[in-house]
Amino acid sequence: MEIDFGGALAFAWDRLKANPGFYLVGVMVIFGASIAASVIAQMIQGVLMVMAGVGAGVAGGGDNVAAGSMVLAMGVSFIISTLLGLIVAPVYVGYFKGIKHEYEGGTAEIGEIFSGIGDTIPSVVNYFLADVVVLLGTICCIIPGILLSPIVMLSMYHVAHGENKGIDALKKSFDTLKKAPIVILWSLVLGLFASLGVFACIVGLIITVPLSLAAMYAVFRQAEGDPLPGTFDGNGSDVVEVSADQL
Secondary structure (H helix, E strand, O other), X not given: OOOOHHHHHHHHHHXXXXXXXXXXXXXXXXXXXXXXXXXXXXXXXXXXXXXXXXXXXXXXXXXXXXXXXXXXXXXXXXXXXXXXHHHXXXXXXXXXXXXXHHHOOOOXXXXXXXXXXXXXXXXXXXXXXXXXXXHHHHHOOOHHHHHHOOHHHHHHHHHHOOOOOOOHHHHHHHHHHHXXXXXXXXXXXXXXXXXXXXXXXXXXXXXXHHHHHHHHHHHHHHHOOOOOOOOEOOOOOEOOOOOHHHO
């Protein structure tokens, strides 16, 4: 499967310039959801740690009981933190839906960022399972985790494209990687590119992340056999040019 990576980047840059409101606000919503989840998780962890310390003191038993209580509290807070982190999944779906609108010739509205709320359950389930797969792959000598890492965003892409039954999005993500393994390389490159924003006083992330996500969408779309924009009309159907001789 041939993928025009340069064309994907050009599409991303063109769309960001043409509709900065959607792309920049969308990324800030993603950041906001992630930060909110992290803050809430930290607050819960603090409460659990205090409760564990008080409980250990009341129950007695010395340092062993206290240490055990702390470990249990940390374990519970980690699970809660992971679950809270999943709230970003429907936001990614909404973001990809907006990019889909743009890819097919339309103009995404800021409100489309929240259009993934209707797919909350499938997006959260597939996002969580994709994360688990990548984690298990990382545990198995790291490399498998790296090779499987694109399935997280691919799952969100497929949910945005209507694969919202059970784990269909996750299964479709594996199919995409099988038929277009080059997606692994380009996803890693875009991930590294997105992280470059950190070196621009963090603010750069507001530019590099939307560019990366839009280009990633274009890469995924090509992997599924769709050409880059320019051959689509506003309704997403293929444009067929008809010469005067054919009329």
